[in-house]
Amino acid sequence: MGFSIIGVVILSQSLSLVQITEAQKEHWFILFQPVAFILFFISALAETNRLPFDLPEADSELVAGWFTEYSGMRFAFYILAEYANMIIVSCIGTILFLGGWHAPFQALEVVPPVIWFLLKVYFIFFFFIWLRATLPRLRYDQLMTLGWKIMLPIAFANVVITAIVVYWIKS
Numbered sequence: 001m002g003f004s005i006i007g008v009v010i011l012s013q014s015l016s017l018v019q020i021t022e023a024q025k026e027h028w029f030i031l032f033q034p035v036a037f038i039l040f041f042i043s044a045l046a047e048t049n050r051l052p053f054d055l056p057e058a059d060s061e062l063v064a065g066w067f068t069e070y071s072g073m074r075f076a077f078y079i080l081a082e083y084a085n086m087i088i089v090s091c092i093g094t095i096l097f098l099g100g101w102h103a104p105f106q107a108l109e110v111v112p113p114v115i116w117f118l119l120k121v122y123f124i125f126f127f128f129i130w131l132r133a134t135l136p137r138l139r140y141d142q143l144m145t146l147g148w149k150i151m152l153p154i155a156f157a158n159v160v161i162t163a164i165v166v167y168w169i170k171s
Contacts, residue, residue: 001043003155004036007162008096021100028099035158037097039151041127044089046143048082050128052135053143090124091117098124 009015011032012023023029030037046053070078094100098120101113108116138146 001040001047003152003159004033004039004043005096006159007033007036010159010162010166017095017100021095021102024099025102028097028102028104030097033097033158033162035154036162037093039155039158040093040097041124042146042151044093045128045131046147048085048089048128050086051132052138054137086125086128087121090121090128093124094120 008020008029011029012020014020014023020029045051094117100120101117103109103111103113103116
């Protein structure tokens with residue numbers, strides 16, 4: 001996930017989330033960094049333990065996974081924490097790749113910025129929910145193969161290519 005964010009930092013020349021959003025006033029970074037967005041989203045699925053990466057819980061195999069020990073408010077707090085984590089990751093993805101609170105076109109700037117931000121967060125959050133219902137779970141060895149042999153080399157290549165292109169354009 002960190003390497004997918006490095007491309008955005010290189011493009012915006014800042015670590016400030018406000019400056020990253022302001023750098024996307026004209027063009028969102030998802031247009032320049034689609035590979036980084038895909039890597040970020042897949043990593044976000046794994047980080048939030050959502051399908052197909054819900055190996056710690058395995059709730060479809062073990063009744064409700066380790067949640068069987070909890071009921072009532074304790075169970076509700078775990079579920080709320082899981083969904084809060086997904087909302088936070090969706091907010092960060094919106095800021096990094098979808099232009100934050102900026103409208104997609106200048107003609108649509110009549111809509112308040114907070115509405116645009118919430119719509120984009122909901123869009124990413126929708127995919128978290130949708131994928132849970134459509135994808136099967138990966139085995140642990142498949143997860144490690146995906147992470148180490150596929151995603152990490154692609155993330156390295158994305159950072160290197162982004163750095164070369166930005167250096168070439170600026171010089």
